Amino acid sequence: MRRPRLRQLRRVRAAVALLLLAFATLAFLDFGRLPGWVGAAVARLQLVPSLLALPALGAALAVAAVAALTLLTGRVYCSTVCPLGTLQDLVARLAGRGKKRARYRYRYRQPPVTLHLALAAAAGALAVAGPLGMLELLEPFSSFGRIASSLLRPFSTGLWNALARALSRAHLYAFAPAAAPPVAPGLLVVTALWLVGLVALVVLRGRLFCNLLCPAGAVLNLLSRRTALRIGIDEAACDGCGLCEKVCKAGCIDAARHAVEFPACVGCFDCLAVCPVDAVRVERGLSRRAPAAASGEGGPASPDPGRRALLRAAALAPGVFLVGAGAPAMGPVFGDPRLLPAPITPPGSLHRFHFTSHCTACQLCVGACPTQVLRPSLFAYAPDGLLLPRLVYEEGACAYDCTRCGQVCPTGAIQALPLPARHLAQVGRARFVKDDCVVVKKGKACGACVEHCPTKAITMVPYGPEGGGLRIPEVSEELCIGCGSCEHPCPTRPLRAIYVEARALHGTAKLAQQAPLAPPPASADFPF
Amino acid sequence: MDRREFLGSAAAAGACLALGGPGKVLAKAGAPDLVAVKGGEPAALFDRGVREFGGMAAFVKKGQRVLVKPNIGWNVPPERAANTNPALVARIVEQCLAAGAREVLVFDNSCDDGPTSYRTSGIEAAARAAGAKVAPANTEAYFHPVKVPGRSLTAAKVHELLLEADVFINVPVLKHHSSTQLTVGMKNLMGTVWDRRFWHANDLHQCIADFAAFRKPDLVVVDAFRVMKRYGPRSGGVGDLVELKAQLLATDPVAADAAAARLFGTDPGEVPYIGLAAKAGVGRTDLEALDVRRIAL
Numbered sequence: 110m111r112r113p114r115l116r117q118l119r120r121v122r123a124a125v126a127l128l129l130l131a132f133a134t135l136a137f138l139d140f141g142r143l144p145g146w147v148g149a150a151v152a153r154l155q156l157v158p159s160l161l162a163l164p165a166l167g168a169a170l171a172v173a174a175v176a177a178l179t180l181l182t183g184r185v186y187c188s189t190v191c192p193l194g195t196l197q198d199l200v201a202r203l204a205g206r207g208k209k210r211a212r213y214r215y216r217y218r219q220p221p222v223t224l225h226l227a228l229a230a231a232a233g234a235l236a237v238a239g240p241l242g243m244l245e246l247l248e249p250f251s252s253f254g255r256i257a258s259s260l261l262r263p264f265s266t267g268l269w270n271a272l273a274r275a276l277s278r279a280h281l282y283a284f285a286p287a288a289a290p291p292v293a294p295g296l297l298v299v300t301a302l303w304l305v306g307l308v309a310l311v312v313l314r315g316r317l318f319c320n321l322l323c324p325a326g327a328v329l330n331l332l333s334r335r336t337a338l339r340i341g342i343d344e345a346a347c348d349g350c351g352l353c354e355k356v357c358k359a360g361c362i363d364a365a366r367h368a369v370e371f372p373a374c375v376g377c378f379d380c381l382a383v384c385p386v387d388a389v390r391v392e393r394g395l396s397r398r399a400p401a402a403a404s405g406e407g408g409p410a411s412p413d414p415g416r417r418a419l420l421r422a423a424a425l426a427p428g429v430f431l432v433g434a435g436a437p438a439m440g441p442v443f444g445d446p447r448l449l450p451a452p453i454t455p456p457g458s459l460h461r462f463h464f465t466s467h468c469t470a471c472q473l474c475v476g477a478c479p480t481q482v483l484r485p486s487l488f489a490y491a492p493d494g495l496l497l498p499r500l501v502y503e504e505g506a507c508a509y510d511c512t513r514c515g516q517v518c519p520t521g522a523i524q525a526l527p528l529p530a531r532h533l534a535q536v537g538r539a540r541f542v543k544d545d546c547v548v549v550k551k552g553k554a555c556g557a558c559v560e561h562c563p564t565k566a567i568t569m570v571p572y573g574p575e576g577g578g579l580r581i582p583e584v585s586e587e588l589c590i591g592c593g594s595c596e597h598p599c600p601t602r603p604l605r606a607i608y609v610e611a612r613a614l615h616g617t618a619k620l621a622q623q624a625p626l627a628p629p630p631a632s633a634d635f636p637f
Numbered sequence: 638m639d640r641r642e643f644l645g646s647a648a649a650a651g652a653c654l655a656l657g658g659p660g661k662v663l664a665k666a667g668a669p670d671l672v673a674v675k676g677g678e679p680a681a682l683f684d685r686g687v688r689e690f691g692g693m694a695a696f697v698k699k700g701q702r703v704l705v706k707p708n709i710g711w712n713v714p715p716e717r718a719a720n721t722n723p724a725l726v727a728r729i730v731e732q733c734l735a736a737g738a739r740e741v742l743v744f745d746n747s748c749d750d751g752p753t754s755y756r757t758s759g760i761e762a763a764a765r766a767a768g769a770k771v772a773p774a775n776t777e778a779y780f781h782p783v784k785v786p787g788r789s790l791t792a793a794k795v796h797e798l799l800l801e802a803d804v805f806i807n808v809p810v811l812k813h814h815s816s817t818q819l820t821v822g823m824k825n826l827m828g829t830v831w832d833r834r835f836w837h838a839n840d841l842h843q844c845i846a847d848f849a850a851f852r853k854p855d856l857v858v859v860d861a862f863r864v865m866k867r868y869g870p871r872s873g874g875v876g877d878l879v880e881l882k883a884q885l886l887a888t889d890p891v892a893a894d895a896a897a898a899r900l901f902g903t904d905p906g907e908v909p910y911i912g913l914a915a916k917a918g919v920g921r922t923d924l925e926a927l928d929v930r931r932i933a934l
Contacts, residue, residue, distance in 0.1 A: 142752070274778050280740065285752045285773035479750045508750055510712055547838055554909070556816020557837040561748060565873050569815050578909065600838035621873055626866055629879040635673045635931050637899040637924045
């Protein structure tokens with residue numbers, strides 16, 4: 110009996126996967142121009158980020174949906190929702206191009222379930238202890254994000270800008286160019302090496318990443334031990350050709366035994382499509398115990414982000430002293446706090462430990478930032494996290510009326526603040542080094558800092574001889590939110606005379622209060 | 638014959654022509670140095686003010702390419718008056734096109750994120766609706782190196798549209814400015830260059846005066862409808878504004894700034910770049926000696 114509709118499942122899966130991949134790529138190639146909901150929607154479906162964002166309602170619904178889907182059909186998530194899964198499929202396709210038999214190159218291998226669960230548990234445990242960003246390195250959505258953001262975005266932005274420039278020569282200004290994306294050499298190297306490793310895994314062993322290294326895969330593996338529906342082989346109908354085993358990139362079909370180790374199946378449906386006699390079929394799963402269910406017991410449950418953060422924070426308590434003192438603590442090593450500044454975390458990230466215990470370094474916020482101040486780092490937060498972004502005011506300031514990073518952040522590392530709260534979120538405080546200021550050094554007016562300050566935290570006070578007309582900035586710590594609007598335009602080099610010092614625990618600034626202005630004179634005359 | 642006498646006789650000649658000649662000729666012969674208008678909406682103020690010059694045709698000839706340079710420095714909405722009033726920009730664009738301009742271009746190198754500021758300021762939408770092309774100025778690719786005949790500023794990278802323009806209309810908004818006391822027309826030109834940090838690091842007032850001589854605008858229109866009295870150029874809210882409902886139009890960029898300073902309540906002598914520009918011969922600050930028309934709507 111032929112079941113043409115089941116054979117079409119593979120095509121449906123591929124179409125959905127490509128659509129979601131396109132959206133995810135688009136979100137990561139953004140340079141602060143896409144509506145915030147695009148990135149947010151793409152990321153919300155992702156398992157690990159949503160687990161980290163619990164108990165937020167959207168994240169809880171997403172986790173519930175993914176869990177329900179997996180309990181119903183197994184890990185179809187891995188072949189549709191996960192952009193890294195789809196990327197691996199594309200890599201496999203490219204690698205097999207031109208080779209006639211490439212499609213049939215896989216064979217059954219006992220899935221390394223125990224090792225997989227142990228690695229995922231280790232990633233969770235290390236994330237709790239916090240010395241190294243293992244979760245950051247293994248989490249698939251974030252890994253995809255880093256590939257798109259750091260390897261692809263420079264090219265897509267370059268292309269966009271070249272097009273904008275070419276059109277502008279004909280005075281066609283349909284769209285504005287973007288500032289060149291910040292280059293982080295560390296992230297670039299790590300991501301490139303990571304991608305090389307992934308490609309090698311895909312070429313040699315198909316979806317081994319998903320069944321050995323991926324923490325989301327481990328969670329879904331556990332969930333798909335007893336599913337409502339599963340893939341099975343009808344022994345009576347099977348003619349023993351073995352094609353199903355040869356197309357199975359997860360390596361979970363043992364054709365000789367007519368067995369499918371379903372918890373390792375990534376739900377690509379290639380086997381359904383390839384079977385010439387329709388012996389591979391969708392079965393009711395709950396009635397039948399999965400063959401692999403006997404092994405690999407005792408894996409980690411999904412991490413509880415609240416407890417995780419708590420434990421992590423406790424483990425890092427000694428670090429609080431270091432960072433709490435911030436740059437001044439490390440600065441003297443280098444002679445000036447500006448030389449090795451503590452990282453500034455974006456508004457809405459509450460405090461350094463909230464940020465490092467939630468961020469998986471997906472770089473979605475880096476692309477969403479319209480002023481390019483959110484920049485990836487390699488070790489800026491070492492030892493507590495790898496590749497996490499921080500605010501750098503070299504090429505811009507953190508825009509006063511912008512909350513885009515919080516809107517797109519899928520893990521809750523950056524909370525979406527309402528604008529009034531963002532206006533008071535004190536991520537750092539401006540420090541003024543008077544001796545380095547243009548006004549002191551050159552005896553000439555400047556005031557670039559006060560010009561840009563959105564909170565009235567800087568006032569200009571008289572400086573130098575009376576009647577000289579010179580004025581110099583004075584900073585109010587209470588009003589300053591650490592947005593870098595002063596540091597960015599400050600013209601002194603090599604060190605800026607005004608700079609922002611991070612606050613490990615974000616504060617709440619005061620709102621400037623001013624007496625009302627006198628109304629203008631009612632006279633109809635002009636004063637000239 | 639000194640300038641005052643010349644202007645006097647020119648005005649007399651204009652008056653003579655006024656008796657018999659057509660209005661246009663009258664205006665041309667007796668073109669004022671500065672027109673101050675108050676008591677109306679920004680667009681109406683401009684319509685009335687430019688009439689004193691003989692209409693937009695006095696500045697824009699058929700087929701010319703016009704640059705209208707507003708202040709779009711900040712990502713704030715029109716009611717905050719940190720940027721030029723969008724209705725004023727739109728009306729100037731319409732008048733230029735009506736006078737036969739081939740194209741009217743608008744840009745500013747914003748201090749905040751450019752595309753966002755274009756949108757929030759309302760200027761992009763208003764100018765486009767009026768028929769202008771709104772060009773980006775947020776990447777260095779649009780700026781080209783030029784020599785500047787200045788004391789502190791001898792070179793700058795200038796937006797290509799300023800270099801290409803046949804007619805240049807500078808449309809600043811009058812505001813308090815925490816570092817230079819005041820920003821009007823000459824300071825607004827900082828939005829046509831790429832590297833402003835150099836100016837700040839090398840005698841800001843002198844650099845502003847230096848650049849004022851690089852490409853003098855054909856017309857300066859100072860938006861003084863709502864005026865930011867303190868915490869400029871960005872300010873924190875509408876509480877820093879007073880509504881003057883005024884506008885200044887001038888062909889002399891120094892006179893425009895000097896008159897704007899008076900309107901603001903500041904002696905032009907206290908704003909160093911105004912004096913420096915006058916000293917360099919860019920324009921005049923002795924408003925009493927100029928043909929100034931004062932109009933209340």
